[in-house]
Amino acid sequence: MNRRHFIQQTSLAASLWCAPAILKKLAPDDIILGHNNKRYRIQTQWSQANAHANPVNDCHEMVQDSNGRIILLTNETKNNVLIYDKNGKLLETWGHEYPGAHGLTLFNENGRDVLFICDNNRHQVIKTDLKGNVLLTLNYPVETGAYANAEEYIPTETAIAPNGDIYVADGYGKDFIIQYDSRGKYIRHFGGRGNEPKHLSNAHGICIDNRDKDNPCLVVSSRIQNAFKRYTFDGKYINTISLPGAWVCRPVIKGDYLYTAVLQSQSRIDLQSGFVLILDKNYRVISNIGGNLPDYTNNIPGELYQTIKVFKYPHDVCIDDEENMYIAQWNSGQAYPYKLLPV
Amino acid sequence: MRKILLLLLIHLTASCYAQPFQLAPPRLIYSSAFFKDSITIRMEFSQPGASIHYTTDGSEPGNNSPVYKEPLVINKNTVLKVISAGAGFLPSETVKASFIKEGIAARQIAYSRPHEVYAQSAPAILMDNKGGMPDFRNGQWLGYTGDTAALTIRLHKKQKVKQVLIDFLQDENSWIFLPEQVLVWYYDDGKKAFIPAGKKTFTHEAAAPRQCVPFTIALDIAVPVDHLKITAIPLQQIPAWHAGKGSRAWLFIDEIKVY
Numbered sequence: 001m002n003r004r005h006f007i008q009q010t011s012l013a014a015s016l017w018c019a020p021a022i023l024k025k026l027a028p029d030d031i032i033l034g035h036n037n038k039r040y041r042i043q044t045q046w047s048q049a050n051a052h053a054n055p056v057n058d059c060h061e062m063v064q065d066s067n068g069r070i071i072l073l074t075n076e077t078k079n080n081v082l083i084y085d086k087n088g089k090l091l092e093t094w095g096h097e098y099p100g101a102h103g104l105t106l107f108n109e110n111g112r113d114v115l116f117i118c119d120n121n122r123h124q125v126i127k128t129d130l131k132g133n134v135l136l137t138l139n140y141p142v143e144t145g146a147y148a149n150a151e152e153y154i155p156t157e158t159a160i161a162p163n164g165d166i167y168v169a170d171g172y173g174k175d176f177i178i179q180y181d182s183r184g185k186y187i188r189h190f191g192g193r194g195n196e197p198k199h200l201s202n203a204h205g206i207c208i209d210n211r212d213k214d215n216p217c218l219v220v221s222s223r224i225q226n227a228f229k230r231y232t233f234d235g236k237y238i239n240t241i242s243l244p245g246a247w248v249c250r251p252v253i254k255g256d257y258l259y260t261a262v263l264q265s266q267s268r269i270d271l272q273s274g275f276v277l278i279l280d281k282n283y284r285v286i287s288n289i290g291g292n293l294p295d296y297t298n299n300i301p302g303e304l305y306q307t308i309k310v311f312k313y314p315h316d317v318c319i320d321d322e323e324n325m326y327i328a329q330w331n332s333g334q335a336y337p338y339k340l341l342p343v
Numbered sequence: 344m345r346k347i348l349l350l351l352l353i354h355l356t357a358s359c360y361a362q363p364f365q366l367a368p369p370r371l372i373y374s375s376a377f378f379k380d381s382i383t384i385r386m387e388f389s390q391p392g393a394s395i396h397y398t399t400d401g402s403e404p405g406n407n408s409p410v411y412k413e414p415l416v417i418n419k420n421t422v423l424k425v426i427s428a429g430a431g432f433l434p435s436e437t438v439k440a441s442f443i444k445e446g447i448a449a450r451q452i453a454y455s456r457p458h459e460v461y462a463q464s465a466p467a468i469l470m471d472n473k474g475g476m477p478d479f480r481n482g483q484w485l486g487y488t489g490d491t492a493a494l495t496i497r498l499h500k501k502q503k504v505k506q507v508l509i510d511f512l513q514d515e516n517s518w519i520f521l522p523e524q525v526l527v528w529y530y531d532d533g534k535k536a537f538i539p540a541g542k543k544t545f546t547h548e549a550a551a552p553r554q555c556v557p558f559t560i561a562l563d564i565a566v567p568v569d570h571l572k573i574t575a576i577p578l579q580q581i582p583a584w585h586a587g588k589g590s591r592a593w594l595f596i597d598e599i600k601v602y
Contacts, residue, residue: 026363026431267370270516270553292389306367307390308432 032343033310038257038278038287040325040340042310046088047336054079054093059328059337061104061250062318065113065130070318070326072337073104073117080117081132086320088339094132098122103169103205103250104316107160109182116158116166123150125158125168138168141178143186157250159206159218161233167218171204177220179235190235191220198237201225205250209258211281219251219258226266226304228283241283245304248277254319256281261314261327262291265305272312273305276327289325289340311338366427368435369395369411376475376510376555377598379445381418386411392430399423403437417442441557443508445472446602447498454485454596455493461486461595469494474597477553479514484595486519487577492594494573496601501567504529506602507541509575511556512595515585520578520592521545527560530570537572540564547582555597571601 032039049056057076064070069091070084080095095101100121107114114135117126127136140153147153156171164182169175177200179187191200202223209230210216217238218231226246230238247263258279265273275291285294285301290310294301312332319325325340369388376382386395395411396404404426415423421442428434452469456462461484465471474483485492496507507527512519524544528537541560577594581587 028362028364031364031431265367268367273367294389303370303387305370305387307388307393307427309365309367 028310031308033289033308033340034278034287035293036286039343040289041343043088043339043341046326046339047084047090048088049082049084049090049336051334051336054082054090056082056334056336058330059315059332059335060102060330061316062326062328062337063104063106063115064318064320065106066108068321070320070337071104071106071115071130072328073098073101075099075101081115083130086322086324098126103155103157105158105160107164109164116160118155118157118168120154120156120172123153123155123173125155125166136184138166138180138184141168141176141186141189144176144178144189146174146176146189146192156203157205157221159208161208162210162216165233167206169203169206169220171202171221171223175200175203177203177206177218177231177235188235190231190237191229197240198229198231200229205248205260207251207253209251209253211253211256211258219253221248221250221260223247223249223263228260241279242300243277243285243304244301246277247274249315252317252319254323257286258283259317259319259325261311261317262304263313263315263330265291267303267305272309272332274311274314274329275304275306276311276314276317276325277304363431363433365433366390366393366430366435368438369425369427371423371425371438371440373440373442375473376441376557377443377445377472377600378417379472381416382442384415384417384423384440384442386415386425388427390427390430393427393432394429395425395427397423397425406434418444420444439554441475441555443475443510443557443598443600446508446600447502447504449599449601450497450499451495452497452599453495455490457485457487457492458593469596469599472598475510475555475557477512477514477555479512479517479519479595483597484512485597487575487594487596489577489579489591491577492522492573492575492596494575494596494599496571496573496599498569498571498601501569504562504564504568504571504601506559506561507571507573508557508559508598508600508602509573509596510598511558511575512597513551513556514553514595515550516553518581518585518587518590518593519595520547520581521556521558522575522594523578524576525558525560526574526576527562528572529562529564529568530572531566540571545578547578550584557598559602573599 056074072082079093080098083092100119103118105116125138140150154172157169166180177191178189200222204223205221228241245266249261252259276289278287313330315330316328372385396408527541540562578592
């Protein structure tokens with residue numbers, strides 16, 4: 001028996017042998033993921049993009065525009081921005097000049113959608129229209145007096161307040177939140193590193209939480225601390241939302257819920273141990289896609305961790321107008337985003 | 344026959360296409376991998392329909408291995424292997440943890456100066472029964488790069504010594520490798536000299552998962568001793584299969600036991 005023949009025989013034998021075991025298992029799209037009233041079925045093959053023509057590298061963030069289109073930001077400079085319809089059909093691409101494309105935020109500015117891109121490599125925040133035309137560029141914040149050069153500033157995320165103020169999270173730099181007015185004029189900075197509750201460690205994401213109309217606030221990730229921290233719009237620390245075990249990327253508000261991709265479990269670092277959390281209005285975990293639902297003791301959840309290897313390193317969540325969920329992943333073998341449909 | 348097999352293969356390949364998800368392994372919770380009399384280990388895996396299976400005899404755990412129900416109490420050197428399984432998923436990979444019992448109590452374990460970032464302040468750090476977790480930043484590990492780690496063990500009295508155990512960290516993504524070589528000597532009062540008692544050379548041919556490696560070296564010592572010397576030489580050149588090819592590797596040690 002030659003080697004090739006031997007391999008054929010053994011692989012056939014192996015297939016036959018494993019058949020009953022496989023038939024008993026559930027295929028990914030048969031599985032219902034999550035808990036409580038936030039349960040989903042997954043579509044891992046949502047994207048219809050051709051990997052040769054329109055490749056992705058790290059899929060960092062996703063948003064939905066006013067026309068219902070799903071916009072993906074990747075650090076693949078063949079096409080930094082991929083615009084899909086909700087069925088995964090690729091409609092349009094643009095962008096070759098964002099090698100460190102990381103943060104993507106959409107803001108409706110007087111009826112017109114604009115995008116804010118954080119570029120880690122360029123040490124800049126770039127505001128564009130939906131065609132990629134540059135409207136504003138924010139360089140490193142000299143005005144703070146906290147930075148000696150651009151390299152110290154590695155912005156990861158932006159959030160835009162209803163009045164147009166721009167908050168930039170320097171999540172891979174010095175962990176400051178820098179607040180500008182809508183024209184890019186520096187107002188103040190806060191957060192930064194240190195041992196007090198108001199300080200941040202890996203301020204990776206930021207969002208406006210307007211679920212309580214009377215008390216809107218900023219929610220900022222302190223990813224290495226496995227927590228979110230809340231601040232007023234003028235940078236005063238409010239409190240900390242501890243999520244032990246969860247490397248929370250950015251908070252995303254949709255309806256009454258806060259969604260966040262968790263890059264990895266603290267208990268299994270560097271081992272593709274991510275999951276996706278859904279928190280209610282009181283910032284309590286009510287569903288975990290690919291992980292455990294924790295018990296609470298004194299308002300602190302028990303350790304969060306991955307239980308099913310649905311995701312490798314989820315990096316962002318986008319919820320569309322029909323409550324479908326899209327998950328973009330970092331460092332996950334150039335995988336296109338997944339879509340999850342509520343059940 | 345050949346045709347039927349081929350059709351069957353095609354059918355099976357099609358049904359195999361949608362690979363089920365794999366479970367993540369359980370979480371092991373314990374205060375330290377080192378203990379004096381006994382240690383309690385908790386395991387956690389909260390996924391409906393799934394259970395935790397474990398072995399303590401070194402064999403690979405499977406569906407027929409004992410199911411974890413309550414905390415495990417261990418009172419001797421033990422390798423614990425654990426998986427999660429069930430609920431229509433592929434079982435997890437095996438996670439392994441070694442639990443190491445106190446041996447002959449040492450009076451002192453002195454060590455040559457580690458790299459300043461990984462030089463812990465506690466003098467008894469190598470005999471404090473703390474650590475054994477594969478986290479190089481947890482304050483339990485001494486880290487060496489390039490320079491040889493020279494360790495001296497003083498026992499309370501002269502006695503028969505059969506082996507030493509050194510807990511190394513293997514975390515190759517962080518450039519932390521097993522040593523190139525470990526040498527052990529004992530001090531002979533009559534000859535007023537250190538006499539070789541054991542030696543181990545390590546190979547680094549393929550990547551290994553991140554883990555603690557409690558490595559035991561059998562000693563060839565006929566007389567009672569109270570003074571041992573160990574030198575652990577860090578890997579001087581990271582092998583070609585690794586991104587750090589040609590550079591010096593780190594060597595991390597967090598505990599030593601004498602039996």
